[in-house]
Amino acid sequence: MSAPVNHEPVLQRFPEVEWDEEFGTLIVPVAKAAEVATWLRDDESFRLDYCSNVTGIDYLDREFKEKIKNEEGKTETIIHKDPARMEVVYHLYSMEKRTGPLVMRQRLERDKPEAQSLTAVWRSCELQEREIFDLYGVNFSGHPDQRRILMWDEFEGHPMRKDYVEPFDYEWEPTPHDEILEKHQKGKVIF
Amino acid sequence: MTTPNTSPSVELDDTTRAELERAGVIVSKVDFLYNWARGGSVWPLTFGLACCAIEMIASATSRFDISRFGSEVFRPSPRQADLMIVSGTVTKKMAPQVVRIYNQMPEPKWVIAMGACAISGGPFKQGYNVLKGIDRYIPVDVYLPGCPPRPEAVLQSLNYLQEKIRTQDIQSDPAFTGGRRQYPVPKFTGTDLEPPYNPDVWQPPTNPNAPADEEQEKEATA
Amino acid sequence: MTAAAPNYELIQQDGLETSLLEVSMGPHHPSTHGVFRMDVKLDGETVVDLKPVFGYLHRNHEKLAENMSYLASMPFTDRLDYFNSMTNNWAYALAAEQLIEIEIPERAEYLRVIMSELTRLVNHVSLVGFFVNDLGALGTPLLYAFREREKILDLFEQASGARMMCNYFRFGGLRCDVPEGWLDRTREVVDRFPKFLDEYEKLLCENEIILSRTQGVGNLSKELAVSAGITGPMLRASGVNYDIRKVDRYGIYDRFQFQVPYSKGDVGDCYDRFMVRMLEMRESIKILNQALDGIEDGPIMGNAGKVFKPAKAESYGRVEAPKGELGFYLVADGTPKPYRFRVRPPSFINLTVLRDMCIGQQVADAVIILGSIDIVLGEVDR
Numbered sequence: 001m002s003a004p005v006n007h008e009p010v011l012q013r014f015p016e017v018e019w020d021e022e023f024g025t026l027i028v029p030v031a032k033a034a035e036v037a038t039w040l041r042d043d044e045s046f047r048l049d050y051c052s053n054v055t056g057i058d059y060l061d062r063e064f065k066e067k068i069k070n071e072e073g074k075t076e077t078i079i080h081k082d083p084a085r086m087e088v089v090y091h092l093y094s095m096e097k098r099t100g101p102l103v104m105r106q107r108l109e110r111d112k113p114e115a116q117s118l119t120a121v122w123r124s125c126e127l128q129e130r131e132i133f134d135l136y137g138v139n140f141s142g143h144p145d146q147r148r149i150l151m152w153d154e155f156e157g158h159p160m161r162k163d164y165v166e167p168f169d170y171e172w173e174p175t176p177h178d179e180i181l182e183k184h185q186k187g188k189v190i191f
Numbered sequence: 192m193t194t195p196n197t198s199p200s201v202e203l204d205d206t207t208r209a210e211l212e213r214a215g216v217i218v219s220k221v222d223f224l225y226n227w228a229r230g231g232s233v234w235p236l237t238f239g240l241a242c243c244a245i246e247m248i249a250s251a252t253s254r255f256d257i258s259r260f261g262s263e264v265f266r267p268s269p270r271q272a273d274l275m276i277v278s279g280t281v282t283k284k285m286a287p288q289v290v291r292i293y294n295q296m297p298e299p300k301w302v303i304a305m306g307a308c309a310i311s312g313g314p315f316k317q318g319y320n321v322l323k324g325i326d327r328y329i330p331v332d333v334y335l336p337g338c339p340p341r342p343e344a345v346l347q348s349l350n351y352l353q354e355k356i357r358t359q360d361i362q363s364d365p366a367f368t369g370g371r372r373q374y375p376v377p378k379f380t381g382t383d384l385e386p387p388y389n390p391d392v393w394q395p396p397t398n399p400n401a402p403a404d405e406e407q408e409k410e411a412t413a
Numbered sequence: 414m415t416a417a418a419p420n421y422e423l424i425q426q427d428g429l430e431t432s433l434l435e436v437s438m439g440p441h442h443p444s445t446h447g448v449f450r451m452d453v454k455l456d457g458e459t460v461v462d463l464k465p466v467f468g469y470l471h472r473n474h475e476k477l478a479e480n481m482s483y484l485a486s487m488p489f490t491d492r493l494d495y496f497n498s499m500t501n502n503w504a505y506a507l508a509a510e511q512l513i514e515i516e517i518p519e520r521a522e523y524l525r526v527i528m529s530e531l532t533r534l535v536n537h538v539s540l541v542g543f544f545v546n547d548l549g550a551l552g553t554p555l556l557y558a559f560r561e562r563e564k565i566l567d568l569f570e571q572a573s574g575a576r577m578m579c580n581y582f583r584f585g586g587l588r589c590d591v592p593e594g595w596l597d598r599t600r601e602v603v604d605r606f607p608k609f610l611d612e613y614e615k616l617l618c619e620n621e622i623i624l625s626r627t628q629g630v631g632n633l634s635k636e637l638a639v640s641a642g643i644t645g646p647m648l649r650a651s652g653v654n655y656d657i658r659k660v661d662r663y664g665i666y667d668r669f670q671f672q673v674p675y676s677k678g679d680v681g682d683c684y685d686r687f688m689v690r691m692l693e694m695r696e697s698i699k700i701l702n703q704a705l706d707g708i709e710d711g712p713i714m715g716n717a718g719k720v721f722k723p724a725k726a727e728s729y730g731r732v733e734a735p736k737g738e739l740g741f742y743l744v745a746d747g748t749p750k751p752y753r754f755r756v757r758p759p760s761f762i763n764l765t766v767l768r769d770m771c772i773g774q775q776v777a778d779a780v781i782i783l784g785s786i787d788i789v790l791g792e793v794d795r
Contacts, residue, residue, distance in 0.1 A: 002660045023726070053740050053742055055753070122642065124641050124643075149467050151320065152283075157381070241448075252555070252559040279470075285469040288441060314489065315477065320468075339577055
């Protein structure tokens with residue numbers, strides 16, 4: 001693996017930026033995203049000139065149950081709440097220094113996801129951000145050409161969202177299995 | 192040739208036919224001649240959609256050599272092609288173009304649905320953008336299963352098609368009687384294609400064991 | 414930032430006014446390597462503007478993968494870049510193996526390298542065939558290329574049971590060991606390959622037509638290439654020495670002696686991209702020879718457990734696929750299904766600069782430029 005990037009200087013330079021220990025990622029406020037990104041690209045100690053991967057993630061409201069043993073030796077169930085949100089994840093590398101990756105996120109509201117486009121900083125975001133706009137419905141302010149990319153222009157909805165409902169076009173199958181079988185049992189099949 | 196070289200309008204016994212052939216006279220049906228020529232020179236369309244296209248190309252290369260069966264002339268233009276090999280996944284975004292290309296081909300024209308995806312959607316069937324079989328919009332002559340089918344299978348499907356061509360009757364086959372077959376091109380809507388299938392070509396399969404009351408229920412809700 | 418289309422004045426000639434012509438190339442076009450569309454604006458034969466249109470092979474790989482178990486996605490990765498199923502498998506296995514701690518046996522690591530370098534040979538040799546096909550040499554070089562490809566596909570078939578969709582890698586190792594005598598047969602193929610390359614180079618590398626059609630066509634500067642995230646041979650043709658096999662040293666690539674061919678200049682054209690691939694094949698043969706010498710008997714599967722159920726974590730695994738950096742980004746949430754499954758497709762991101770390279774070129778050159786990027790639509794649209 002290539003040498004990891006020390007993220008501490010970013011936190012010192014930009015106090016608004018948070019560090020998520022669990023996933024090892026920088027969380028950048030949307031308003032500051034382009035500024036932080038430009039600095040990461042140009043600063044001598046980072047030189048993260050190569051943005052490899054841009055991804056959207058859609059989180060619904062979820063609950064995690066974790067069982068732990070408390071001091072008395074009894075098992076206790078703790079419920080972690082994971083709030084609904086949308087995230088845009090950037091994987092940054094440095095081609096010059098051969099280091100990386102540094103993971104950076106913009107955390108957005110799920111109902112009205114507004115992110116800042118980093119296409120001006122790294123050109124490689126152009127098509128990938130368009131794809132996130134298409135499949136997740138994240139609006140990138142400052143994107144030069146924000147159109148649907150994979151689906152057709154008339155398409156409504158954002159199919160990669162977790163609550164996307166596909167058009168109902170299942171048909172009867174002689175040998176149903178898995179999801180189709182469930183649909184059969186629920187009677188949601190055209191007979 | 193698997194089809195016997197006979198014609199019902201000319202009743203000849205085998206000895207007379209053999210004698211005539213020795214004298215340089217062949218008595219046959221026009222159908223036979225036409226089908227023999229057509230089946231021996233099927234020109235496929237250079238039309239690659241996905242993974243299967245590579246195996247289609249491989250079947251044209253020296254190891255498998257589709258020209259042994261008279262089909263090495265891959266034509267890039269649908270106007271010069273007889274055979275459309277739908278080689279790969281047809282997505283909903285691509286389906287209108289496939290129908291349009293089919294419409295542009297002159298008669299007689301044939302379609303081979305190559306690979307699981309072109310037949311039914313294959314492994315990607317549950318995808319929101321994948322068409323569940325190209326036979327929903329255009330008639331398919333040969334289904335060639337596999338993911339992807341081997342080049343040998345492409346050749347075999349071509350043999351099946353040639354067999355089918357040999358049984359064509361010029362006077363009754365739709366390829367010759369109805370003019371150029373054209374099918375309506377589906378349109379994009381907000382969620383899906385409209386119509387989701389062409390009822391003239393394909394009907395959704397029905398469950399022979401469907402409970403009767405459920406059908407009534409469906410009618411009642413509709 | 415997309416450069417605005419250059420202000421184009423309509424040419425006035427002899428009192429006649431010409432106007433721009435819009436041509437839609439694709440999705441069914443013999444030169445577009447699949448169902449890719451370019452909306453080209455032409456002034457005569459010169460490309461003034463170009464818009465790539467994607468999505469004609471969008472098979473919802475990511476959505477499907479989020480609804481199935483981790484291992485069930487493995488055969489789907491074969492169908493991303495359908496020339497290189499082995500490297501796709503590896504990238505996915507690498508990402509998944511980061512989620513759990515697992516040791517991969519020595520023999521499996523060697524076989525992974527052998528498979529992936531054979532894949533590189535298959536890809537580059539077919540690419541050169543298709544590239545020359547785009548130039549107008551219909552048939553012959555492609556037939557040569559496919560002749561060699563068949564020999565390697567036979568090896569894949571003997572090892573995995575399938576020619577193209579191998580589905581050979583597993584988390585922690587490989588699905589099955591190679592059959593008896595497979596390594597000897599591989600060595601035969603590898604030994605014979607340089608002879609074919611000599612022939613191929615003699616036929617193509619100094620060919621007058623190839624030189625005049627490709628040199629100075631489709632220029633891509635170093636700065637733009639880095640900024641646009643171009644990877645693989647295309648990046649190295651623009652003068653950046655960056656190969657993930659050397660940078661990340663994933664698997665056991667640190668044990669092999671090989672060089673990374675890259676262009677000396679700051680600007681790469683179609684000829685550079687073509688040459689980098691020709692040279693890379695020679696390096697792959699070097700790696701293959703070393704790997705075939707070093708491989709020993711042993712187990713091929715680590716102790717991965719029956720059910721792959723990683724804890725809450727995320728991982729990004731990347732390999733140097735023949736087309737560039739292929740990465741898989743997985744977000745695990747403690748269930749047997751990935752919460753987010755993302756493919757970082759090299760050929761999709763390499764297309765970012767298609768427009769920049771094509772503007773000002775002839776329309777026939779746009780086809781060559783597209784050919785030199787080396788795209789596979791299964792991966793572009795996923």
